[in-house]
Amino acid sequence: MNKTAIIVENLSKQFGHFKAVDQISFEVAQGEIFGFLGANGAGKTTAMKMLCGLSMPTSGKANVARFDVYTENESIKKSIGYMSQKFSLYEDLTVKENIKFYAGIYGISPKQIIQKTELLLRQLSLEKEANVLVGQLPLGWKQKLAFSVAIFHDPQIVFLDEPTGGVDPITRREFWNLIYEAAEKGITVFVTTHYMDEAEYCNRVSIMVDGKIEALDTPSNLKSNFNAASMDEVFIQLARKAKRSE
């Protein structure tokens, strides 16, 4: 963990008078699972979108995979994977077709696509559903598939925006197994979540309140610093200070 995957310094995003993200700074090491927590409207998604090159920062500095977010955003896109809050595979395409399409855009060779698709379908035990339209799959399967598609091109970093929203506990556990597997392969995982048990799975956690990062440490350090029994309590202590509401 000596290389840094993400460096952020005083990054801000302002919409009119509204400071969605207010001068946040942090670093994420290569291979780390970094939890990005915060109440609804705290600015998590906006911050994440700036790092992915989907949103232009108002001020501050940020480097993702050693590329500058202002000038080299298209290079960043080659080295990252992204899974948005909204389910974003094509529901009117089959499992196989979705994989092929996204893999094709990233420039993976047709031969490799075929090989890796087979492997992936076996891993997810979706072999029978390979030619089923994605819209017909249950939500939990869709989410796992979306994650696998996001890391299909072996990115350095994967950004996950509330990937387990609305999913049952068993599927969530399976989903986190996938995340661990990815991290073992050296992929840095940057994940936002509302589930505090998931926060415990992260190497380090940051908690955002009203556009600012109020705490950043390992889950165990955070618990002892805030004198709390669980991450839940830590989060509630911090989030209660929030002045913004939805």
Place this chain on the structure above:
Amino acid sequence: MSPLRYILEKEFKQIFRNPAILKTIFILPVIQLIMLPMAADYEIKNINIAVVNNDHGTLSTDLVQQITASNYFKLVSYTNGFNTAMESLESDRADLILEIPNNFETSLFKEKEASLFLAVNAINGVKGSLGAAYLNNIIQNFNQSFRNKELVPGRFNEIPQIQISSSNWYNPKMNYRIFMVPGILVLLVTIVGMNLSSINIVREKEMGTIEQINVTPIQKFHFILGKLIPFWVIGLIVMSVGFIVAWLVYGIIPLGSYFTLYFFAAIYLLVILGIGLLISSYSENQQQAMLVTFFILMIFVLMGGLYTSIDSMPEWAKWFTKFNPISYFIEVMRMVVLKGSNIKDILPQVLAMLGYAVVINIWAVLSYHKRS
């Protein structure tokens, strides 16, 4: 391999998986091409005429017979009081009133002239004026035959007359279908093309998939091309279906070559689809995109020269039609189908469309932002 190939594969699969789109492509054009030209016929028949005959002589009955014998007029009332006729005009049962004065026959013989009175219901302007014109024609003929019969031949005519005989070029029988079908085909290709393309990008916005596309290293012009090419192919297919219908149903075969028409259509479609993609790229949701497309199409169609003649528009409107792609294609379609023009003849239109296509599509690429 180029990412474009994968984008195209995906777009085509999505299009042909949507049953509504397939219907739009094949069934709608056939129905419209069969229905519209039959209905949109400028030739007016069944003009309702009320005749007030105060004369009752042989000559006047003869005239009325000639009027009713033509296919254009339907005699709705035949009275000798103007008021009854006026009533039928006011109640919209009659379009025209012809009043024959009571001394019609005598004055025609004695004074060598007689007057008739014609009242036109101009609420439906086209019907009224065309009816009056037809009626004038019949009366002229009647007048001519009367002169030939009654005036002593050999003597010079008291009033010299100029006779106009006209022949109709390019559409000798003035068949309205030959005139309408190619124009309606242009509208079809335009409507299908612009509608499909305008709801496409915005659909990805609504589904949220556009965000996933935007985090990939996809190039903007690949993305736009990937959207453009499938609809371009569909547009040409719709046109081909249209040509087949025009040939099977109306026996219309272009005097010029199909190659010329497809050559122009290929460029024309780039303009239409570019406008569609531009609308899509600026819209937030599909309703918005459809509304804007509807509005633009309506202006384009009504000012395109099919339903209204561009030559008789005011100057500012003529200037406006220079930006209306439909007017170019309708012109080209008629030139090639009716006159047999070749690519050289339509070069000005081709160049105009090329310029238009370049500007619109560069604009479409620039308007698509991967980062907000």
